[in-house]
Amino acid sequence: MYEKLTPPKTGEKVTFKNGEPVVPDNPIIPFIRGDGTGIDIWPATQKVLDAAVQTAYKGKRQISWFKVYAGDEACDLYGTYQYLPQDTLTAIKEYGLAIKGPLTTPVGGGIRSLNVALRQIFDLYACVRPCRYYAGTPSPHKNPEKLDVIVYRENTEDIYLGIEWKQGDEIGTRLIKLLNEELIPATPEHGKKQIPLDSGIGIKPISKTGSQRLVRRAIKHALTLPKQKQMVTLVHKGNIMKYTEGAFRDWGYELATSEFRNECVTERESWILENKEKNPNITLEENAHMIDPGYDALTPEKKAQIVKEVETVLNAIWDTHGAGKWKDKIMVNDRIADSIFQQIQTRPDEYSILATMNLNGDYLSDAAAAIVGGLGMGPGANIGDACAVFEATHGTAPKHAGLDRINPGSVILSGVMMLEYMGWQEAADLIKKGLGGAIASGQVTYDLARLMEPAVEPLKCSEFADAIIKRFN
Numbered sequence: 001m002y003e004k005l006t007p008p009k010t011g012e013k014v015t016f017k018n019g020e021p022v023v024p025d026n027p028i029i030p031f032i033r034g035d036g037t038g039i040d041i042w043p044a045t046q047k048v049l050d051a052a053v054q055t056a057y058k059g060k061r062q063i064s065w066f067k068v069y070a071g072d073e074a075c076d077l078y079g080t081y082q083y084l085p086q087d088t089l090t091a092i093k094e095y096g097l098a099i100k101g102p103l104t105t106p107v108g109g110g111i112r113s114l115n116v117a118l119r120q121i122f123d124l125y126a127c128v129r130p131c132r133y134y135a136g137t138p139s140p141h142k143n144p145e146k147l148d149v150i151v152y153r154e155n156t157e158d159i160y161l162g163i164e165w166k167q168g169d170e171i172g173t174r175l176i177k178l179l180n181e182e183l184i185p186a187t188p189e190h191g192k193k194q195i196p197l198d199s200g201i202g203i204k205p206i207s208k209t210g211s212q213r214l215v216r217r218a219i220k221h222a223l224t225l226p227k228q229k230q231m232v233t234l235v236h237k238g239n240i241m242k243y244t245e246g247a248f249r250d251w252g253y254e255l256a257t258s259e260f261r262n263e264c265v266t267e268r269e270s271w272i273l274e275n276k277e278k279n280p281n282i283t284l285e286e287n288a289h290m291i292d293p294g295y296d297a298l299t300p301e302k303k304a305q306i307v308k309e310v311e312t313v314l315n316a317i318w319d320t321h322g323a324g325k326w327k328d329k330i331m332v333n334d335r336i337a338d339s340i341f342q343q344i345q346t347r348p349d350e351y352s353i354l355a356t357m358n359l360n361g362d363y364l365s366d367a368a369a370a371i372v373g374g375l376g377m378g379p380g381a382n383i384g385d386a387c388a389v390f391e392a393t394h395g396t397a398p399k400h401a402g403l404d405r406i407n408p409g410s411v412i413l414s415g416v417m418m419l420e421y422m423g424w425q426e427a428a429d430l431i432k433k434g435l436g437g438a439i440a441s442g443q444v445t446y447d448l449a450r451l452m453e454p455a456v457e458p459l460k461c462s463e464f465a466d467a468i469i470k471r472f473n
């Protein structure tokens with residue numbers, strides 16, 4: 001079955017039932033060390049995970065690690081350009097869960113991202129990146145503790161799908177000509193627009209299926225959160241890209257108000273309901289006027305549409321959601337992408353789950369991680385219905401590689417996410433306690449040490465792992 005790998009002799013497979021993992025007490029879990037700083041981060045992470053599992057379960061549960069290869073290490077073992085060997089894919093498919101360090105993607109040429117390839121191959125459609133603050137972490141923000149969000153990023157489509165043609169490419173040029181000469185003129189709303197012939201071209205597909213399965217997962221996650229965090233914000237640039245980004249928003253609302261009708265209320269619905277609660281005799285038109293600030297300037301047709309919307313909402317959900325009942329539902333709202341970047345800084349406590357398309361989520365997860373301490377504190381998980389691969393938000397940080405100085409926090413916290421996903425909460429809690437304790441006592445790696453006031457002497461990557469483990473008991 002494997003060309004160059006031998007799975008551990010002990011341990012069992014994780015299986016999946018209805019999209020959820022079924023985890024034995026001794027699961028076999030494949031890991032990819034990663035390129036660059038992976039060489040420092042992975043040993044530190046494995047040590048912390050093993051120590052936590054041992055402390056929590058005293059041998060009753062343990063992980064059998066299965067080393068698999070990707071990136072530079074894979075080329076060393078399998079040969080030139082063998083960045084993602086079949087053995088690795090077979091192992092991840094077979095064992096269901098995996099964890100990885102970062103992998104290099106050269107900018108502007110060579111291999112396409114291995115990280116993205118793994119997500120696409122295993123249909124890991126939800127990239128889940130929580131950004132929460134650990135007390136004592138230095139931050140450029142005044143109140144970083146107010147940010148506690150989870151970026152739920154669609155992980156398989158968008159411009160990130162990688163369907164692109166280089167400037168000057170023959171097929172790319174044919175495509176531009178087809179668009180300019182036939183398809184754009186055949187679409188009246190595009191007017192006389194033309195694509196410059198010397199353009200590179202990228203395709204941005206956003207599907208209804210892809211959008212809704214992501215939002216479905218986000219809403220299900222929201223249902224597990226404390227009441228005050230039960231919110232899902234659909235992030236998009238739909239004012240400009242109406243049929244991709246705008247459609248993501250619309251499909252998100254459609255799903256929330258159909259599949260989760262009883263569990264969700266949209267922001268706009270909540271305004272309509274609240275207006276009637278405050279004034280039971282309010283007319284439909286008065287209500288419409290209140291929910292749309294520009295109402296007076298609208299055309300009669302548009303005004304009639306909003307009045308109809310108010311009527312439809314009241315008829316559909318007044319009984320189930322009215323009289324304040326909506327306050328116990330998941331709030332689903334939407335924000336324009338550029339605006340959300342300032343909102344997470346100026347009003348962080350108003351947000352919880354941020355459901356995004358692929359590219360917006362890529363940007364937003366780095367930005368949100370920066371608020372709570374930087375990329376060394378940004379964990380993540382790529383989750384599908386039959387497989388999950390855990391990895392940090394950051395990349396290989398090559399200038400720090402092999403120096404035993406980088407912060408392993410993000411991959412360790414990705415391990416915490418994996419333990420929680422497995423239902424091994426006790427081990428996950430120990431690591432969060434240990435990591436929180438180490439940071440609170442100023443025992444941190446260079447990235448956090450340089451921001452601390454007063455300054456502290458940085459720990460090495462390996463020493464940070466030990467500082468976490470020391471605090472388990």
Ligand SMILES: NC(=O)C1=CN([C@@H]2O[C@H](COP(=O)(O)OP(=O)(O)OC[C@H]3O[C@@H](n4cnc5c(N)ncnc54)[C@H](OP(=O)(O)O)[C@@H]3O)[C@@H](O)[C@H]2O)C=CC1
Pocket residue numbers: 101102103104105106107115374375376377391392393394395396397398399406407408409410447
């Ligand atoms: N999932 C993955 O495997 C990903 C892979 N990549 C790939 O990684 C490579 C390098 O990308 P690059 O743009 O340099 O981005 P990186 O995220 O690798 O690093 C950028 C900077 O972020 C900080 N940083 C990153 N990781 C940590 C950490 N663990 N602890 C503390 N600080 C950290 C460092 O800042 P400072 O030096 O200021 O301290 C570092 O120089 C590229 O090939 C890229 O494509 C990128 C993102 C994700």
Ligand SMILES: O=C(O)CCC(=O)C(=O)O
Pocket residue numbers: 103104105113114115116362393
């Ligand atoms: O794979 C890469 O090179 C980049 C991926 C990335 O930035 C991310 O997933 O956040």
Ligand SMILES: [Mg+2]
Pocket residue numbers: 362363366393
């Ligand atoms: Mg990124």
